[in-house]
Amino acid sequence: MAEAKVGKSNGTGNGSNGLSATSFNEALNTPISTQYDVIVAGGGASGLIAAVSAARAGARTALIERAGCLGGTGTASMVAQWVGFFNRETRVVGGLPFELTERVRQAGGSDGFRRYIMGEALSNPLPLVNFPFNPEIVKIAADEFASDVDVLLQSQVVGPIVNDGRVEGIVLQNVSGRTGLGAKFVVDATGDGVIAAAAGVPLADVEFDNHSKQPCTLVFRLSNIDVRRFRDLPREKKREIAVEGVKRGDLPWESLSFCSTPGGSDAISLMSRLHGIDALNAAEVSQAIINGRQQIKRLLPFLRENVPGFENAVLSSIAEQLGVRETRRIVGRYTLTEEDIVANRRFEDSIALGAGPVDVHHENGTGVRLWMPEKPFEIPLRVMQPEHVQGLVVTGRTVSATREANGGARHMGTAMALGEAAGVYAALSAQNGKEASAQAVRDVLRSRGALISEEDAIVLSRSEAEAIPPI
Numbered sequence: 141m142a143e144a145k146v147g148k149s150n151g152t153g154n155g156s157n158g159l160s161a162t163s164f165n166e167a168l169n170t171p172i173s174t175q176y177d178v179i180v181a182g183g184g185a186s187g188l189i190a191a192v193s194a195a196r197a198g199a200r201t202a203l204i205e206r207a208g209c210l211g212g213t214g215t216a217s218m219v220a221q222w223v224g225f226f227n228r229e230t231r232v233v234g235g236l237p238f239e240l241t242e243r244v245r246q247a248g249g250s251d252g253f254r255r256y257i258m259g260e261a262l263s264n265p266l267p268l269v270n271f272p273f274n275p276e277i278v279k280i281a282a283d284e285f286a287s288d289v290d291v292l293l294q295s296q297v298v299g300p301i302v303n304d305g306r307v308e309g310i311v312l313q314n315v316s317g318r319t320g321l322g323a324k325f326v327v328d329a330t331g332d333g334v335i336a337a338a339a340g341v342p343l344a345d346v347e348f349d350n351h352s353k354q355p356c357t358l359v360f361r362l363s364n365i366d367v368r369r370f371r372d373l374p375r376e377k378k379r380e381i382a383v384e385g386v387k388r389g390d391l392p393w394e395s396l397s398f399c400s401t402p403g404g405s406d407a408i409s410l411m412s413r414l415h416g417i418d419a420l421n422a423a424e425v426s427q428a429i430i431n432g433r434q435q436i437k438r439l440l441p442f443l444r445e446n447v448p449g450f451e452n453a454v455l456s457s458i459a460e461q462l463g464v465r466e467t468r469r470i471v472g473r474y475t476l477t478e479e480d481i482v483a484n485r486r487f488e489d490s491i492a493l494g495a496g497p498v499d500v501h502h503e504n505g506t507g508v509r510l511w512m513p514e515k516p517f518e519i520p521l522r523v524m525q526p527e528h529v530q531g532l533v534v535t536g537r538t539v540s541a542t543r544e545a546n547g548g549a550r551h552m553g554t555a556m557a558l559g560e561a562a563g564v565y566a567a568l569s570a571q572n573g574k575e576a577s578a579q580a581v582r583d584v585l586r587s588r589g590a591l592i593s594e595e596d597a598i599v600l601s602r603s604e605a606e607a608i609p610p611i
Contacts, residue, residue, distance in 0.1 A: 184212020
């Protein structure tokens with residue numbers, strides 16, 4: 141193997157020939173700049189809540205995020221609605237995630253929970269309750285929410301610091317250079333299991349066929365929309381428009397789905413669809429973003445010419461980051477299955493409730509498998525715990541679950557509930573010098589008003605349910 145040194149040129153190389161080596165050896169001496177009780181890698185919906193949760197449990201906490209804002213899919217990827225707080229007329233998420241919705245609402249970033257038809261132009265639309273919001277207000281609210289946490293934005297997590305099978309910190313890279321942060325406990329909330337994979341946590345077998353993942357989405361925002369005119373269209377008409385758009389090649393899939401910010405004159409749209417993307421491959425992600433923008437370019441004239449309410453649409457923004465549904469999932473101490481959800485299986489170590497819907501997008505087609513569980517389902521702490529690696533807990537869409545179960549548990553409301561549990565578990569473990577028990581985690585969560593088992597779910601009265609307005 142040819143070897144090349146990293147650093148200044150000594151002036152003896154032949155610049156016209158370029159670098160002849162196929163690889164090079166690096167000698168790195170990375171300083172560990174700070175020690176924390178808990179480090180959370182990833183500041184999306186789950187990581188944000190995990191960091192605040194750990195800090196409120198008394199842990200000195202750092203939160204590392206590669207984007208320039210917190211909130212992840214809801215902000216940087218502009219998926220401007222939180223789903224997973226309600227299963228039909230039953231609220232299943234409380235605690236810190238619910239507190240955050242109140243902060244966003246009070247800041248003018250949302251009108252609150254609304255009734256919404258998911259996939260209303262699909263052949264199998266699903267009514268549910270969502271929380272639509274203005275992503276820009278959520279960015280501000282998230283900053284304030286995390287005021288007791290040391291936040292590093294625009295910082296890429298490179299990997300873990302591992303010593304004798306235990307994660308003892310992370311390595312990150314940013315404009316200041318490369319540095320390490322030490323921790324008594326680390327939360328992997330990267331969404332891609334960056335820390336877990338590098339630390340040797342086993343991954344589900346399906347992860348090795350990365351091109352069979354569910355499609356990605358690049359969200360875009362339109363202004364000057366007559367939202368009410370579109371909402372008042374019969375669903376059959378929306379379906380007809382969508383089917384014709386797909387047939388003509390102007391619409392990537394059977395979706396006319398969008399949310400609006402308070403004021404209701406914009407459409408934050410989930411209409412693009414990018415198949416066959418390995419979202420763990422930087423080159424493919426880059427090309428997918430470029431292709432997504434080309435899809436949006438083709439979508440605009442179709443929407444203006446064919447969709448009532450979109451005649452005067454103006455493109456106002458495109459998400460900075462691709463919306464990714466699926467990359468890695470760990471193999472944990474328990475794997476949540478679709479059968480667990482259907483059977484409403486109970487768990488002694490339940491630390492969160494999932495609401496659904498179960499939402500699995502066809503790998504290569506234009507449809508979605510979409511259904512709502514009959515009841516909220518319990519999620520055990522064990523799905524977040526690696527089997528053989530210590531000092532680490534995983535949260536968000538990387539937890540141990542089958543593809544189908546993950547389709548019901550990856551919604552941001554559920555991810556936030558998992559994040560609160562991960563933060564408590566990490567903080568208690570850091571403080572005690574050993575793994576916290578599930579019961580200790582459950583006790584802290586319940587003291588905060590978190591909803592962690594079937595008995596905790598809040599069934600709305602008829603008057604409360606009727607008070608939730610349509611979107």
